[in-house]
Amino acid sequence: MRGFSAMKKIEATIPKQDMLCIEAAAGPTGFTVFGASGDLAYRKLYPSLYELYRRDLMSDHFYILGCGRSELSDSSFRDSIEEKLRQEVDSPNDKKLRSFIQHFSYVSGSYEDDAFYRAICQRLQLLDEQFNVSGARVFYLSVPPFLYEPIADRIGQSGLQCPAASGRLQQVRLVVEKPFGKDLESAQHLDTTLHRHFDESQIYRIDHYLGKETVQNLLIFRFANSIFEPVWNRNYIEHVQITVSEEVGVGHRAGYYDTSGALRDMFQNHLLQMLSLVAMEPPVSFDADRIRDEKVKLLRSVRQLAPVDVDQYFVRGQYAPGTVDGGLAKGYLDEEGVPQGSVTETFVAGKLFVDNWRWNGVPFYLRTGKRLHRKLTEIVITFKTVPHSMFRAGGLDDLPANVLRFQIQPAEGMYMSLQAKRPGSKICMSSLEMVVDYQDVFGVKMPEAYQRLLLDCMLGDQTLFTRHDSILASWKILTPILESWGKHKTINTYPANGSGPSSQQTLWDGSDAHWSAL
Ligand code: BG6
Numbered sequence: 399m400r401g402f403s404a405m406k407k408i409e410a411t412i413p414k415q416d417m418l419c420i421e422a423a424a425g426p427t428g429f430t431v432f433g434a435s436g437d438l439a440y441r442k443l444y445p446s447l448y449e450l451y452r453r454d455l456m457s458d459h460f461y462i463l464g465c466g467r468s469e470l471s472d473s474s475f476r477d478s479i480e481e482k483l484r485q486e487v488d489s490p491n492d493k494k495l496r497s498f499i500q501h502f503s504y505v506s507g508s509y510e511d512d513a514f515y516r517a518i519c520q521r522l523q524l525l526d527e528q529f530n531v532s533g534a535r536v537f538y539l540s541v542p543p544f545l546y547e548p549i550a551d552r553i554g555q556s557g558l559q560c561p562a563a564s565g566r567l568q569q570v571r572l573v574v575e576k577p578f579g580k581d582l583e584s585a586q587h588l589d590t591t592l593h594r595h596f597d598e599s600q601i602y603r604i605d606h607y608l609g610k611e612t613v614q615n616l617l618i619f620r621f622a623n624s625i626f627e628p629v630w631n632r633n634y635i636e637h638v639q640i641t642v643s644e645e646v647g648v649g650h651r652a653g654y655y656d657t658s659g660a661l662r663d664m665f666q667n668h669l670l671q672m673l674s675l676v677a678m679e680p681p682v683s684f685d686a687d688r689i690r691d692e693k694v695k696l697l698r699s700v701r702q703l704a705p706v707d708v709d710q711y712f713v714r715g716q717y718a719p720g721t722v723d724g725g726l727a728k729g730y731l732d733e734e735g736v737p738q739g740s741v742t743e744t745f746v747a748g749k750l751f752v753d754n755w756r757w758n759g760v761p762f763y764l765r766t767g768k769r770l771h772r773k774l775t776e777i778v779i780t781f782k783t784v785p786h787s788m789f790r791a792g793g794l795d796d797l798p799a800n801v802l803r804f805q806i807q808p809a810e811g812m813y814m815s816l817q818a819k820r821p822g823s824k825i826c827m828s829s830l831e832m833v834v835d836y837q838d839v840f841g842v843k844m845p846e847a848y849q850r851l852l853l854d855c856m857l858g859d860q861t862l863f864t865r866h867d868s869i870l871a872s873w874k875i876l877t878p879i880l881e882s883w884g885k886h887k888t889i890n891t892y893p894a895n896g897s898g899p900s901s902q903q904t905l906w907d908g909s910d911a912h913w914s915a916l
Contacts (some may be wrong), residue, residue: 421478425452426459426533428525429516430558432549433502433540434464435478435687437857439574442477442606443540445486446848451498452491460800461529463521475504488843493562501529505877509545515556522558534856542654546574547591554595573602573714573855577658578864582873582881584733587813589866598866602855607668608862609847611836612806616675616777617689619804627680629781631756636799636911639778640672640767645716646773647728647894648744652735660714660746661876661883663764665783670697670872671864673762676777677752690868697871699754708882711750713901714743717769720894727769727894741889744768747902747913748879763905763913775807778914792825803914809846810836872901 429447431439450456464475476499483498484490505521507514525531537553539546550572553559559570572592579585592601607613612908619628629635644662648655653664674693681688703711728742732737747769752762781800790798803813812834820826836844852863892899897916906912 403679405610421455422857423455424457424460424534424830424853426529426531426536427856428460428522428529428531428575429538430465430522430536431462431538431540432465432509432545433471433542434466435465435468436540439540440479441486442484442806442846442848443538445483446497446846446852448483448487448490448498449846449849450853452494456812456856457533459533460505460862461501461525461531463518463525464502465518466504466506467508468507470504472503476502486726494720502559505707509541510548510552512552512556515558519558532572534569534858536571536573536855540575541573543577546588550592550595552890558834559562559595559600569600569858570596571600571602571855571858572596573604574706575604577662578603578667579873580658580662580867582870582877585869586874589869593866598827599860601863601866602860603669603864603866603869604851605671605864606847606851608671608852608864609850610806610810612804612812613672613675613846614850614862615812616672616804617684620825621680632758634781635760636780637758637761637763638673638676639763639776639782639914640676640765641667641774641776641778642668642769642916643768643774643898644768645770647769648730648733648736651736652733656736656742658739659742660744660766660768661879664907665746665748665764666872667864670768670875671701671868672748672777673697673700673764676686676779677757677762678757679787684861686863687865689861690865694868694871696752696754697868697875699752699757700871700875701753702750702875703878705878705882708879711905712746712748713899713905714747714883715745715767715890715892715899715901716740716742717744717767717894718891720769720896722895729768729891729894741887743883745770745892745898745902747898747905748906750875757880765902766896767892767898769898770893773808774916775805776914777804777806778802780911789825789827794827797827797870809884 433439447456449460464470470478479502480495480499483495503521503525505517507515507517517773522535530893537558539549541549553572559572574592579588620630624756671693674696678692678696681692719732720727730742731738731740745765747763748764750762750764751757752760777800781802783799784797787795787797789795797817798815801815805811814832816830816832817827818830820828851862854860869880890899890901902913
């Protein structure tokens with residue numbers, strides 16, 4: 399083969415007049431945040447709500463009632479939020495920030511004490527009056543998962559979820575963070591508890607990956623262009639890869655992470671959700687349930703493994719010490735709070751097949767890991783190579799495949815590799831990469847995923863939230879893997895700051911293709 403050179407990039411631009419945008423502002427809303435002084439609330443929820451407020455996407459009729467175990471007064475809660483927002487938000491607007499903070503108040507108590515919920519109920523009635531909120535009431539569970547059921551039960555028993563309680567028209571919504579159970583059985587149990595008090599239409603299960611712009615763009619890309627759908631199948635696509643690689647280790651979250659591992663923490667939700675958006679059939683309309691119907695159908699088509707086959711299709715690993723920037727990076731077992739001898743996986747790679755008409759025989763390679771060489775989240779579609787090279791006589795027999803990449807992190811964008819003639823010689827080709835860098839093309843900072851999701855929740859749009867049947871379908875896929883791994887008492891390691899365990903290559907069955915570079 400002759401004449402190929404390193405890939406060159408060509409940029410794309412989007413004419414402004416071609417933009418079609420729909421963005422509605424939220425109506426009056428009363429937020430109740432359980433776990434109000436926790437990390438997630440400070441880092442993600444309040445900054446995202448502030449951004450929505452700053453962009454006039456929130457009504458002035460809103461309040462945020464923080465609930466938690468920490469004993470805080472309204473004013474100390476407001477001070478802590480103001481301080482955090484000044485750190486987290488780019489160039490906060492002083493006037494807006496001060497008026498935003500006035501919408502916060504706080505009630506402290508114990509999550510399993512009925513008196514706490516009576517105090518919340520009284521406070522909500524006062525706040526509804528004070529801020530003239532008669533729209534949505536949102537309960538946000540930003541607490542450790544073992545508290546989901548006790549809190550949901552008490553919200554139900556104390557009538558907080560009952561619109562008539564305040565004598566006004568209220569739409570009540572419950573927001574739940576992942577993990578949604580730790581296996582099929584616990585996920586079913588959680589659903590039963592939630593459904594005892596809330597209808598499915600009131601439950602918003604957050605998977606923050608669905609709020610990322612490029613992930614949402616999969617819907618537009620696939621179903622607002624006519625040229626991709628005809629080739630989006632086993633006849634043209636060789637394989638699909640989805641990678642979520644993180645530089646960070648487990649940090650201070652060992653208590654949670656060690657009982658979870660990468661399969662439950664990332665694969666069950668973020669990776670399988672991205673898979674379902676890439677591979678689902680076209681929904682009939684841009685409607686939450688029509689889209690979620692297709693996603694669940696896809697997950698139900700993923701081939702279930704027999705436990706004895708798991709090692710052939712799934713690889714796991716745990717990070718060991720390594721070097722980062724000339725210094726020593728801890729191994730997982732040395733991290734604060736990790737139990738001695740833990741075999742929890744911090745890396746997982748799997749090869750999945752979707753047994754349906756469209757995808758029969760096309761492998762989907764999914765992987766995720768912590769403490770890897772770089773942060774990268776991408777979906778890579780590799781097309782089949784041309785069936786015959788007419789340039790063979792010139793030595794160009796193995797023409798590279800076209801590759802379409804959706805990069806979600808660190809920068810959001812789309813990349814398409816193509817072969818093209820290089821100027822000059824008669825036959826000389828190059829691989830070019832067409833680049834759409836979101837930030838460059840649209841000239842805006844990518845919004846934090848939580849902004850989209852919180853706004854949609856206030857608007858009552860469940861499109862980007864995971865429905866219960868999709869959760870159960872994903873746990874069914876993972877059941878044999880959990881069973882098989884549960885029997886192993888050892889785990890392979892990989893050095894921190896590398897590209898994961900070398901055994902991940904075995905998933906490619908010796909084919910020439912391989913994981914995209916990390
Ligand atoms: C969370 C996981 O859901 O996603 C974390 O619990 C992980 O372990 C995080 O670090 C990654 O999110 P992002 O948006 O930084 O890729």
